[in-house]
Amino acid sequence: MSSTAVSTPLNISKPWLGGFITSLLFLIVCLSWGTTWLGIKIAVESVPPLTAAGLRFLIAFPLFLGFAVLRKEPLLFPRQSRWFFVFVTLSYFSLPYYLLNYGEMHVSSGLTALLFSGMPVFILIFSAVFLREKIHSAQMFGIAIGFGSLFMIIRSQGLHLDQAEWLGVLAILSAAIMHALCYVVTKKHGSAISVITYNTLPIGIAGLMLLVVGLVFESPAFTSITTRSWGALLYLGLVASVGGFIVYFILLKRLSPVLLSFVFIIFPVFAVIIGAWYEGTEISRDLMLYSATLLAGFAITKLPVKR
Template identity: 40%
Template sequence: MNTKTQVSLLFITVCFIWGTTWLAMELAVATIPPITATGIRFAVAAPLIILLARMKGVTIWFPKGKGLEFILISLFYFAIPFTLMIFGEQFISSGLASIIFANMPVAVLILSVFLQKQKVAIHQLLGLVIALGSLITIIGNEMSVNSHGSLIGVAALVVAVLMHALIYTNVQTRCQGIHVLTYNALPCLVAAVFLMITGYFMETPDLSSFSVLSLSAVIYLGSIAGIGGIMAYFQLNKLASPFQASICFLIFPVIALCLDSLLNGRMLSHESLFLTLFLMLGVLLTKLPEGTFRNKLSFKRS
């Protein structure tokens, strides 16, 4: 199989997995409390990731001196933000949740500019303004016309995005060279234990109330979405350029919106759907390589 075909298949796989994840989270939280559901998700994923690491001869242990990074990743990349995502879907539709999370590249760019003083091209700054303006308008519009719209759900998703972006811009730069399986294995296990214990005391889950559909959704999140999503995106980044891989952020919300419409009969308003095109344009501009256009803006340290 040639590289072009591999990239195409990996791209389709990543978009499909990321797009279906949001519906799966909505189905999971229908009968399973969010903290417990996320704990079960990681309890399914962790052994599979550890097994895969063993099969590939990859260590599951973080290097010496990376203990703080390990804790931060376990809590603020896995445990808390993933719980916030599934918690938020109790209040907003899976389609709207996916649109909010698709702004991850925008959040990363904002934090990189203000925390790391990264140079930003004019077209990236323009994309940032377009994406944020579109997102704010969509959220405001959906909260006023959609009964599923809720400030609580939106806030949960926004905080989750910011946590992921903060870890990405700060911790990941200090974890360069760590294999993707190492990065996910033990932090995922720690998150599972932490959430299962927390969920037991805070949510007192009733196992008899868990539906087969919700349990199946959680297993899907832990296995297919967990292992498949991680490895497919990792391989895609190895074979394709970062810009090509980032196009997934433009496609998976479309899949999530289509699934939400087909299975739940929910649709964003026509205005919001139109604004989604501008939002995706903004995200695309933030991910275009800096050399695409000549002019750059530099945010220098004072």
């Protein structure tokens, strides 16, 4: 996605203050994305997955629309990219977020974050396939370490014993793969589209479609939705979707893409700790070891290499 849509009005005269603000924004993104998974977990406690995804996006849509109007950004994709608009709406917003919600009905929020943290690695693989970008030996080594550790995490958590949990794992990995594919296709066909245009109408239409399909197939009882789940949906729509988005693209103006990409390595740590606290589970020594190895492997794939 293009990063030209969000400007940084912060002109800090004192270098130390600028560094402090950048570090604070980085922490905010890590916390925002790290708590997203717990928010999803709480939301689907009393809201079916399709309906939950639709409500989340419909809560976020007015704010995105307001940003688009204030910044005078076009709402429609270029005419020659209308197919790409449909692709983004379906493969970035609609189906993946339903899969994430479904997956979190069966998998812990911390494990969900660890599974999804492999998304940048899938980007690397798809970039090699579709963009003919070379994968270097160090990156291959990191991929092998990461996915080997991921297998050990799943095995150590005993998910092989439960079919529903396996389906949850597959749903989350499928969402990560679809997001990765969408990023690569965006790099090839949508780099000229502003970030706000990229998000606004797709998130609104995806929200409406998901809610309608949820009303038809899930028949949610809105009177049974708990205050906790409504609070989680508001948090996901206003803070995680909109707030995290804004801060992330502000940081794109202040940090190198490689450094900023380590958000994907750090936020799972927050997610595992916060999820274990909420769910009252102990983080085992094996899980800590395999998680650290997993994130280290994925971090290797993101280190700059000599061309």
